[in-house]
């Protein structure tokens with residue numbers, strides 16, 4: 001399986017050769033027909049896809065999907081759409097979701113920007129979450145960071161009025177950049193107050209990586225912004 005993406009001048013990810021394990025490969029055969037959605041299918045009707053009307057969450061860049069899997073199990077009253085360009089991560093998540101017979105997940109193996117442009121109807125999500133996006137440490141690579149004014153303004157259209165955008169990072173300069181972008185973009189209110197970070201909400205699982213970081217004294221910054229109900 002290869003990720004779907006359209007040509008663009010700047011990408012927020014590197015397309016890796018992505019060696020898959022046998023079980024991830026088998027997962028694609030068994031579970032992609034259950035969980036997979038494709039850019040090629042165009043606009044998606046999520047009520048039909050999930051066969052119910054429920055609060056909906058979008059996760060962009062779920063990596064290996066372990067924290068998303070935990071949320072699927074914790075928040076069974078919600079439906080989740082995950083978007084990731086890394087095939088082994090998608091394979092791992094659908095394998096685990098399939099083994100647990102979870103029905104509240106669909107995934108795109110694609111660039112989130114293309115999925116938003118081609119597939120997602122406006123105001124589809126009660127929550128959008130982006131956890132530990134690639135920090136692109138070097139100054140000359142900062143432009144590849146996902147969290148930028150244009151991207152966030154686009155993302156906002158897919159969030160329901162009153163819905164939440166939740167960002168988290170463990171790289172302080174990126175946290176500061178996120179805060180700057182989010183405070184400047186119109187139509188969002190910081191849940192913690194202007195210019196403040198939020199405590200981690202209980203629904204976001206602490207990752208293994210984050211636990212190790214905490215032992216080493218590294219910080220994690222959560223940002224929670226609510227989309228204003230009016231002013232669109």
Ligand SMILES: C[S@@+](CC[C@H](N)C(=O)[O-])C[C@H]1O[C@@H](n2cnc3c(N)ncnc32)[C@H](O)[C@@H]1O
Pocket residue numbers: 012013060061062063064083084085086089110111112113130131132133134135146207
């Ligand atoms: C640093 S990893 C973090 C993964 C995971 N959220 C975690 O906390 O472990 C960032 C992930 O975002 C994905 N990603 C970056 N840009 C993306 C895009 N435009 N569309 C979909 N996935 C993207 C990358 O493939 C990568 O797996």
